[in-house]
Amino acid sequence: MAKVLVATVKPFAPAAVGNIKEIVEKAGYEFALLEKYADQSDFIKAVSDADALIIRSDKATREVIEAGKNLKIIIRAGAGYDNIDLEAATEKGIVAMNTPGQNSNAVAELALGMMVYFARNCFNGKAGTELKGKKLGIHAYGNVGRYVANIAKGFGMEIYAFDPYIPKENIEKDGVHSVGSVEELYSKCQYVSLHIPANEETKNSINYELLSKMPKGAVLVNTARKEVVCEKSLMTMFAERDDFGYISDIAPDCMDEIAEKYEGRYFFTPKKMGAQTAEANINAGIAAANQIVNYLEKGDKTFQVNK
Ligand code: 3PG
Numbered sequence: 001m002a003k004v005l006v007a008t009v010k011p012f013a014p015a016a017v018g019n020i021k022e023i024v025e026k027a028g029y030e031f032a033l034l035e036k037y038a039d040q041s042d043f044i045k046a047v048s049d050a051d052a053l054i055i056r057s058d059k060a061t062r063e064v065i066e067a068g069k070n071l072k073i074i075i076r077a078g079a080g081y082d083n084i085d086l087e088a089a090t091e092k093g094i095v096a097m098n099t100p101g102q103n104s105n106a107v108a109e110l111a112l113g114m115m116v117y118f119a120r121n122c123f124n125g126k127a128g129t130e131l132k133g134k135k136l137g138i139h140a141y142g143n144v145g146r147y148v149a150n151i152a153k154g155f156g157m158e159i160y161a162f163d164p165y166i167p168k169e170n171i172e173k174d175g176v177h178s179v180g181s182v183e184e185l186y187s188k189c190q191y192v193s194l195h196i197p198a199n200e201e202t203k204n205s206i207n208y209e210l211l212s213k214m215p216k217g218a219v220l221v222n223t224a225r226k227e228v229v230c231e232k233s234l235m236t237m238f239a240e241r242d243d244f245g246y247i248s249d250i251a252p253d254c255m256d257e258i259a260e261k262y263e264g265r266y267f268f269t270p271k272k273m274g275a276q277t278a279e280a281n282i283n284a285g286i287a288a289a290n291q292i293v294n295y296l297e298k299g300d301k302t303f304q305v306n307k
Contacts, residue, residue, distance in 0.1 A: 004032065010271070012056075044064055050070065056077055074095070081096060190214065204228070221247050255268060
């Protein structure tokens with residue numbers, strides 16, 4: 001009997017776990033759950049007899065992958081798969097997949113929620129500003145970017161997007177202005193919301209050269225990955241521009257310095273919260289379980305990310 005392990009430091013909502021278990025057991029597989037594990041060694045131990053693995057931001061390192069002697073498939077229940085050692089998975093003939101789109105609305109709602117919170121001075125009682133009429137730049141127009149655009153429209157924002165991989169027409173049909181370069185996006189928009197993945201090309205790519213182009217009252221919104229923002233540039237921006245703010249779903253490594261020097265100009269969630277809703281957990285969990293069953297039963301490799 002194939003064994004499906006759900007290993008999540010940050011647990012799914014209980015309903016999502018129930019849904020995954022039901023799908024797995026209905027398919028005739030064994031279900032195993034490892035939540036809130038204290039140490040990576042617990043993960044390594046648990047994966048040793050699993051055929052399939054469902055994770056969130058948990059680190060599927062080479063060590064984990066090599067410990068999973070029976071592993072055939074790893075599903076990152078979510079969008080970003082920078083936490084999986086794809087090379088190690090490919091070497092071992094393990095299929096790695098994500099579940100694109102399943103948690104996008106949750107992340108988009110958080111991005112707008114943080115923007116409102118920050119525009120209102122973190123609800124400290126002082127007069128803030130409104131989002132209506134402000135220019136919002138969406139950096140990468142994938143699933144989350146599209147949801148952000150749609151919600152921001154409701155706020156009456158003027159929306160721009162840059163994505164070299166998406167045809168201009170696809171962006172403009174959503175009532176979003178497509179810009180021709182990343183520099184143009186940052187030059188135009190007071191708010192810029194990041195939706196790029198973390199990879200060798202994008203890490204540290206949000207740098208001083210881009211950020212310094214932003215107009216007065218610049219706010220950088222990060223619900224993507226902390227690694228894409230160059231922290232040295234961030235600190236220079238804070239120092240040079242007292243109108244610059246940074247709001248992020250996970251604190252940067254330089255958080256303490258920012259907190260010490262730049263009160264009121266930042267907001268960081270204490271834990272990555274973007275996908276942390278019951279709905280997102282259920283959507284991503286069900287998709288992950290179904291993708292495992294479809295792969296083990298029919299060899300369906302839709303959403304494979306290590307080709
Ligand atoms: C994603 O890439 O899907 C999000 O960052 C969510 O990550 P999480 O499942 O660890 O909350």
